[in-house]
Amino acid sequence: MLLLDDNTPAIIAAAAQADPAQAVVPEGIKAVDSTISTVKDSLTNINSLADVKEIVTGENPIIKDGLSALTKLTVEFVPKLLVAILILWAGMKLAKWLKKLIIKALDKRGAEGSLKSFLGSLVDVLLKAMIVIMAMDVIGIKATSFIALLGAMGLAVGMALQGTLQNFAGGVIILLMKPFKVDDYIECGSYKGYIKEIRIFHTIMRPFNGRTVIIPNSELATKSLINHTKEPLIRLDVVASVAYGTDLAKAKQVLWDVVRSEKLIQWDPKPPTIAVSELGNNSVDITLWLWVTVEDYWEVWKHIREDIYIAFNEAGVDIPFPQVTVHNAKESAPIHMEPRQDPDIDKLRPHLTTEAIGEGE
DSSP, X not given: OOOOOTTHHHHHHHHHHHOGGGOOOOHHHHHHHHHHHHHHHHHHHOOOHHHHHHHHHTOOHHHHHHHHHHHHHHHHHHHHHHHHHHHHHHHHHHHHHHHHHHHHHHHHTTOOHHHHHHHHHHHHHHHHHHHHHHHHHHHTOOOHHHHHHHHHHHHXXXXXXXXXXXXXXXXXXXXXXXXXXTTOEEEETTXXXXXXXXXXXXXXXEOTTSOOEEEEHHHHHHSOOEETTSSXXXXXXXXEEEOTTOOHHHHHHHHHHHHHHOTTSBOSSSOOEEEEEEEOSSOEEEEEEEEEETTTHHHHHHHHHHHHHHHHHHHXXXXXXXXXXXXXXXXXXXXXXXXXXXXXXXXXXXXOOHHHHOEEO
């Protein structure tokens, strides 16, 4: 083991001067010399003890600014993060509650199950998207670009599905506003029949001929239509024509007898009405305004005219039909024709008459 003292450097220097080639430096001395050089270089880089103090105490500007920024970020970000989490939690609860509320409102209006499920899911997704965007904005994440991207995508999809979206909107309007419902008899343009099913994009109608008519909801939602079964009581109009010269009091009495014999005709709150409605070219038209329930309308419609015809015949009331009477100004004289000199004229003569040849003035 090599022990060093205060004279060791001097001894080493003397040995090196005596014979540099033969001077041998111990390994321990080399290590000590390297450590001393490192410490010396480090102390050289430190300008003063004040720098050491700033590093030890944390008053160095770089470290101080870093700690200040970290503290500020923590103080400002943590409350925002907590607020964002609170918004997410409360918003998800609110979205769930609103979804249930909308489904209950649709249940009260008798909406279809497919529509209830679709609208509930649509409202839920939209509300959740709005809540996430609000939370991002509270934290400081700008969602402007995200919203613009969603808007562009929505515009492209809307243009591609313009007709489908119109039919969907029409279906929602029909199911919410209820201008008609299933089993109603409606008339819209050239369509006329009973409603069998109302779907999200189209409505299925069944006319009297047994066919199935599929109508886009946008057409039913935007055009005028007649709902013949909206009210519990509807009016049945029946026209009974009699010939000119007929005793109108007698004809109306026969009609009142027919009306009183029909049990399905309603007298309360609106009694029947019978009155002359038009003086036509060939007849006097008497109209019967009869109030019946929606369920009995077609039953009365089917046999009321037959009952009137039978009653008129039994009472001797004439029912007119179109006819034309032609009056000549003067009597036509027969035309005398000389027979043709034809060998076959004798064969045709028995068949020739004045009427066959014609009449003239």
